[in-house]
Amino acid sequence: MQRIEDLPTPSVLVDLDVLESNVRVMQERARAAGLKLRPHAKTHKSPEVGRLQLAAGAAGLTLAKTSEAEVFASLGFEDIFLGYPIFGADKARRLLALSDRILLAVGADSVDGAKSLGDVFHAAGRRLPVRLKIDCGYHRVGVAPEAAVAVATRIAELPGIAFAGVFTHGGQGYAGRTPEEVAEAGHLEGRVVAAAADAIRAAGLPVGEVSLGSTPTARAGMSQRGVTETRPGTYVYNDFSQVQLGSCRLEDCAMTILATVVSSPAADRAVVDAGSKTLSNDPLRPEGPGHGAVLGRRSRLARLSEEHGVIAVEPGEAFAVGERVRILPNHACIVSNLHDSLVAVRNGRVEGRITVAARGCVQ
Numbered sequence: 001m002q003r004i005e006d007l008p009t010p011s012v013l014v015d016l017d018v019l020e021s022n023v024r025v026m027q028e029r030a031r032a033a034g035l036k037l038r039p040h041a042k043t044h045k046s047p048e049v050g051r052l053q054l055a056a057g058a059a060g061l062t063l064a065k066t067s068e069a070e071v072f073a074s075l076g077f078e079d080i081f082l083g084y085p086i087f088g089a090d091k092a093r094r095l096l097a098l099s100d101r102i103l104l105a106v107g108a109d110s111v112d113g114a115k116s117l118g119d120v121f122h123a124a125g126r127r128l129p130v131r132l133k134i135d136c137g138y139h140r141v142g143v144a145p146e147a148a149v150a151v152a153t154r155i156a157e158l159p160g161i162a163f164a165g166v167f168t169h170g171g172q173g174y175a176g177r178t179p180e181e182v183a184e185a186g187h188l189e190g191r192v193v194a195a196a197a198d199a200i201r202a203a204g205l206p207v208g209e210v211s212l213g214s215t216p217t218a219r220a221g222m223s224q225r226g227v228t229e230t231r232p233g234t235y236v237y238n239d240f241s242q243v244q245l246g247s248c249r250l251e252d253c254a255m256t257i258l259a260t261v262v263s264s265p266a267a268d269r270a271v272v273d274a275g276s277k278t279l280s281n282d283p284l285r286p287e288g289p290g291h292g293a294v295l296g297r298r299s300r301l302a303r304l305s306e307e308h309g310v311i312a313v314e315p316g317e318a319f320a321v322g323e324r325v326r327i328l329p330n331h332a333c334i335v336s337n338l339h340d341s342l343v344a345v346r347n348g349r350v351e352g353r354i355t356v357a358a359r360g361c362v363q
């Protein structure tokens with residue numbers, strides 16, 4: 001079996017013991033809270049990891065794009081929620097074809113968006129399950145909570161649509177500067193989505209799933225009354241931002257990048273062979289310098305160009321040309337999307353590959 005030391009660099013490594021533990025722990029948390037876990041597979045985009053999640057008890061997967069659902073459906077995944085406001089007849093025709101093969105539901109936050117899908121399903125004598133997205137304070141997509149009843153009622157009346165519930169995403173938890181602020185985002189996520197579900201029910205419309213979730217807010221959000229489903233994604237691998245946010249410990253991070261120091265031109269600067277093609281320029285959350293941590297050191301990656309990762313060397317540290325380092329990325333999901341496959345490792349040995357089958361699926 002190949003040893004980690006013999007791998008070419010840069011290589012993205014996933015520690016299987018840590019990955020399996022992360023999958024188990026989140027599943028157990030959801031089970032204890034009485035919720036379904038429908039992990040967002042955007043983090044791994046991988047059939048191997050998706051199967052691990054289902055085997056542990058996940059109800060199905062969440063994805064964003066129609067093409068991601070097509071890839072996962074072709075690999076045998078049978079229950080997918082697209083938590084994204086999909087628009088248009090072209091996408092609707094693809095969703096219709098997918099609905100012949102799998103259990104599919106999608107998100108919407110407008111009557112126009114839902115109608116653009118419903119028209120195609122109606123013409124085919126079918127109905128597409130749609131969940132209404134509620135904005136719980138992230139202010140990206142989603143209807144304002146006070147508009148939920150009106151929009152849900154109009155969506156439910158559309159031909160070709162089956163109103164299937166509500167969902168929200170407390171992405172503002174990523175800006176939380178203390179564990180308390182992150183937890184408050186999770187409590188708010190739960191309160192807002194459960195209240196929207198109550199109001200819609202009170203207006204006479206049955207509500208199926210009441211869904212929320214992100215990795216930082218997962219724990220707090222799960223404790224809210226009236227919620228039925230949680231959708232964290234990043235927890236499978238975790239990353240430096242999750243450590244900073246207090247969502248996990250350093251030892252819960254499954255993904256690292258093995259890189260080689262290729263230049264050490266100054267006492268305060270060293271360069272590794274992993275740049276933005278490997279790692280991405282994503283900032284550290286909630287805030288902080290650099291584009292990744294060097295494991296076992298205080299120095300961080302300060303600057304990335306395509307093939308160069310520039311380490312700002314902290315006083316008292318040094319990096320020798322040829323030395324291998326492990327980098328903890330700021331954002332694991334982006335790293336997955338940059339690679340066809342990741343190297344699965346256990347106890348210092350290579351066990352196989354994790355295929356990123358749905359990488360680059362944007363349509």
Ligand SMILES: Cc1ncc(COP(=O)(O)O)c(C=O)c1O
Nearest residue numbers: 040083169214215231232233234
């Ligand atoms: C709609 C939706 N649900 C769930 C998630 C998962 O959140 P996280 O990556 O924090 O685990 C995301 C992430 O962007 C999302 O957009």
